[in-house]
Amino acid sequence: MSGPALAPLRDRRFRWYFASRAVDLLGDIMGGVALAFAVLEVSDSPSALGFVLAAHSVPLVAFLLIGGVLADRFGRTLIIQLSNLTAAVTALAIAALVLTGHAEIWQLAALTAVNGVAAAANQPALAGLLPQLAPKGALQQANALNGLLRNTALVLAPAAAGALVVGVGPGWAIAINGATYLLSAALLLPIKLPAPPQRGKGDSIVADLRTGWTFFRRTTWLWVIVLAFSALNALSSGGFQTLGPAHAKGSEIGVHGWALILSSGAVGLVLTSIVFLRVPLRRPLLWGMLGCAVYAGQMIALGSTTELWILMTAAFVAGAGIEIFGLGWELAMQEHVPADMLSRVYSYDMLGSFVAIPVGQLAFGPLGAAFGVQQMILVAGLAYCAISLLSLVSRSVRSMTRAEAPVTESTTDAPVS
Template sequence: MTWSTALAPLRNRSFAWYFASRFVNTLGSMMASIALAFAVLDITDSPVALGQVLAARTIPMIALLLYGGVIADRLPRTLVLQVSNIGSAVSQGAIAALVLSGHAEIWMLVVLSVVQGAVSGVSFPAMASVLPQLVPREQLQPANALVSLTRNGMMVLGPTAGALLVVTVGSGWALAVDAATWLVSALLLLPVRVPPKEAAGEPADTIRELREGWTFFWATPWLWRVVVGFGGLNLIHAGAWFTLGPAIADDTIGRQGWGFVLSAEAAGLLITTVVLLRVRLERPLLLGMLGMALMAPPMLLLGVSPHLVGLVVAAFVAGVGTEVFGMGWNLAMQENIDDSMLSRAYSYDALGSFVALPVGQLTFGPLAAAFGFEEVLVVAAVVYVVICALVLCSRSVRTLPRVPVAGPEVSPASP
């Protein structure tokens, strides 16, 4: 692909506005993730409490994912995103106000995180499936890459900026910025236009639509096998990296150091995204699952030798692998699943992938307290690699090719 082809989606007015919305929103979210973690640790100094707050957001999100898939296949996806952005702005603004005023308590953060999780659960399938409505099929890879470029670029700056705010003026300001970006993001979606939904041949029936989604999901081997594997991978990632990571950093490399580590991971994501703007990704799931296995080394280092330089390098490499999977997975979904089923397929994907997140968030703190941080992280890294290998035992995962598209700029898919 040429650079002209890579940037072609930005010449589409609706995609350009959507791209701007994601840019603004992602900047705030990247700062907020690290700010919330250290806001909780400032209140309790307990990784168990941090796991509880994270799980409070995750559980309702998971519970509403399937309903969100039905809503996104039934209503305009941009409308779903706008309403959810406003809900997120209100709940995040309340958390920021509590932290800034010094009145925040864990139970308050838990309640507001439940609200945020519910909103995210309804909106996630719409956000994941809207791109095929904004660009032609031959522009799906560059469109996904541009969205990833925004997300990954902000992931480089966001954690470091968020950590800087935490150590200078406190966690509340980063949370307040995130609340404002949700509102701006909703406004930027106003000019986005998507094709109208075709009139349904029969009255809306949520149970029937959920059943149709499940039938499709189970009948697609590569889809459900990757999703089942990611249930285990996300359990480990949420518990080992995002729950134990900040706690270990507090006692070793420091809060600013943890921001550098997360930014290094994002730099790996970002550089890979730039490469994927030009290079067509073949065998998307084979390369993607091999890439995911690269997340194991930084978890191992976190437990065995939590030194800043080693963690930064390992996190960068893990970011490269994670972005290869992210691109491969979106292309596999968007090229092989009809638009009328896409949101529900993404909702079952998210449900299966995320259902174990709260388990990891709630259990890794107690496990580390009982058996030791190093022991838990070493086992987690080994199991992570084993899960990736098991998923790749499926021939449907290893051999899934790209869908060929017409045009001189795109190479044909592998046989």
């Protein structure tokens, strides 16, 4: 593979960014797997694990908006580096507690909460940094390469984490994650970007948040998709991620079959990333939301049959569909949101999209018990498909095309749609 597909990697700054993301993704995914087993070594209670995981997700959601403002104000590479250093300290502290046998649940939850605050700054900054580094005319390829990296890590990192946990224990795996945070921050040092625009005395954090919110609510395609994903993520997290494993374990699918289903989805993600290194995506949100409707197929299949080959095929197609949405969404945001407020707008997107995930996780367990696990997976899939297609009623969603050049800065009379 060569030519335009790999054009971003010929840019020195993008190569440093790509290397940093590779290290960060592998370490972060491995660390998440290892942390779960570390918690279960301290307490075999699922409630304890849920408590520690919630300790990360709650501050992540709570501080996302502030994280977006900080990234736009002080520079995205700086915020990423500071958040990585903070995450490294928490990971190494957790590793030390686990390795010395002194870990307690409240300690793990407290340190994980600090990591969640760091992630709240890191995620909007990362989202806003990539378009600053993508070579001119290669934004789609840069996003596709980023997606390929992420999807490959999702395939490789859990297996590596499992081998480390079994071989040397979760404490050492978490320590390695701490080291990857430090290396990831160091790899960003060679990247030099222009300083963020100077702000006046009246430009407070509250004013920055208000500016981002004004753009968000006035931009129809933006709030329509975020509103849709408030429901879609709740349905996916509850119907597929929560009820899916329970259904698999209690049926002829089994744990091994469930692993094959997840692997099939990952292959769909990876191959689609490769395809879009070369194939242009002209209508990012139209094809993206059609991809989401396709993603619902794996829940509809899981709610209708236990034939493994059907479920694996549906998962493969679902992986392809959701990867198309992911690429389309990044292109829409990066080309149609002013660069100087991109991290702030991403933070509103993430807040709206993430906020209902715990609702789905908590609600679908009782619903499955009351109405049947497989039946509720089917309902979730049908609702997911319907909401995805309903979003296309909005003309601003279905008619959006690629911009010839990204919006570089915001203005008070910037057109929205």
